[in-house]
Amino acid sequence: MSVPMTSSAATLDVLEVGRAAQVKALALDAVEADWLRAVGLVEGVAVTVLRRAAFGGPLHLRLSTGLELAVDRALAARVEVSP
């Protein structure tokens, strides 16, 4: 399921609700990563987790651009962030 990642990096899925962090890298295949960047989840953007849906459902994110997104949790696990 998960791609090997540098142990120092935290991922979006474990980010505390309400805490802002910066997107560092997208550990996804190139096409999917590009699509995500086009939506607005680019390296360098600040992101806050607003809430998590019940039963392992999606995350509700807000980007520093003001954009709000629902993002699947498994996908969030592949977004590396730094506080």
Add this chain to the structure above:
Amino acid sequence: MSAEVALTVALVGRPNAGKSTLFNALTGGTVKVGNFPGITVEAVTGQTTLEDGRALRVVDLPGVYSLVGAGDPDSDEGHALRSLDALKGSPHVLAQVVDATQLAPALRLTKELLARGQPLLLIVTQHDLLVTQGSTLDVPGLSEALGVQVVAVSAKEPGLRVKLLHAIADVARLGPSAAVRTFDDAALAARVVRHDGGLKDRLRARTERLDAVLLHPLLGPLVFLGLMTVLFASVFFVAEPVSAAIDAGTRFLAQHLEATLGPGRLTSLLVDGVLGGAGTVLIFLPQIVVLTVVLELIEASGYLARCTFLVDRLLRFVGLGGRSFVPLLTAHACAVPAIQATRIIREPGQRLRTILVLPLMTCSARIPTYGLLIAAFFGARSAWFKSAAFVALYVGGILAAFGASLVLGSRVKRAGASKPLVLELPHYRRPQARVMARLAWRTASRFVKDVGSVIVVASVVLWTLLNVPSPGGGDVVVPEGSSEKVVAMHRSLAASVGRALEPLTQPAGFDWRINVGLIGSFGARELMVGTLGVIFGIEGEDAEAPLAERLRETKTASGAPAYGVPTALSLMVFFIIACQCMSTLAAVRRETRSWRWTGFVVAYTYGLAYGLAVLVFQLGSRLLA
């Protein structure tokens, strides 16, 4: 109206940027304006006149984030890309519509569009929202940095249309910008949007307040379930008084016709054929309008996107996903646009499964039949019981779809990686009353036109077939004391066809009359009630009795009641599942590009419908006996 087109402008932009709103402003058209990212799933075309009198064609493309990586030709990106390519070779302008509050992410798409070398105009819309946020946009600065004309507008500003036409004509004259400039999207956006602070973002504050409740881990799902229940129950409650009035009106007309024309063939054709058929369908007009408007409210308010957030996990479990929710909900009005709306599903396998189960959702064309059966066999129960029965039928459709999807899950696959949910959650907005009113009007007039054409014709054809004697129908046994016209019907061509099917349908409790109804509604299930209206119109001696009463009081040849609760239940189950709709099949064929899957939908829905109808009738007859 369609003068020689001198120029075409294509509106491109991210989902929910405000394209459809501008399209309507330009053309005076009535494209559905939604607050769900990606609701324009098909290029919509309109026409208007430029200031110099030449004709301008306006194309509203589906919303896209990016055009690169539009690998899947069936996706919105694929459709948009093809439309853009098709424009080359004739005079045109690409107009990128940008939500002023979302400039940075939009500039990525600007880069892609610039690289195409087509004449480009940047329309920054929703400017009013930027202002209420206390920000200002440096339009000349942005234009300078991009090397592209930029115009900032908001949907409600006076003179909007002329301003847009000016800008479009300008870009058409100047052609594509000479040099492609390089820029960093985030840095450029930060430079040209000045945030003066002070004012707080009211739209965001309202969204936060609403989300705190509507997306609350406990309250959120409860509110969702409550709303869905109220939605389906309201179809029954809100519409009932209006339906009753329309019903009384048609019956009054029937009586009046009989009184003035006297008995005879023509009277029977008008009263039993036209009024019995079309009139009985007309009473479901309010239900269908209410449903369409409420579904639209859910979308326009921004709640629809929240629903995907809430149900994604559940839908994943049955092999669908959050994005499937949009077509699944839309299908409660009609499966045809819903099948098209599956283009927003990014995973091909998930999209196909969604298409295959969509026909099981309770579309509005089923409402008349459900309404009739409930009125006929549960008429004496309380209004609460009846509305609960309605909700149960809706839930039945949903469960059938989930079950089918679970079974199909591992078998129906298409190439393409799994695409987890990523969806924009727009701010909540107040739906515009004018847009809603227009939608209600359009739904109603389309329905009346339908009733006025297709259903009247079908009713008259059926009435004729019910009056043409069948060869060898002379010895059919008819209930004692039947009138001449009832005897004629029992011995008619249509009746003999229905009777030929009885050995097959008897286990499900369907007699020849219901069979005739089912055959009549094979291509379009909304014909069912009209068809039954004609049959029981001829049968009933009393023009005043509503169809539900006639249905309940129909006797078999031996004088026993022809139908009971088990028949009603079995017919309901059949109606939930069978795909009696040519338009749906055509849409399945169009979107899957496969006759095999189209055939599969027919086979599995009819097979399952028949099997379950038999099961329900057999169990029902034993348990309720």
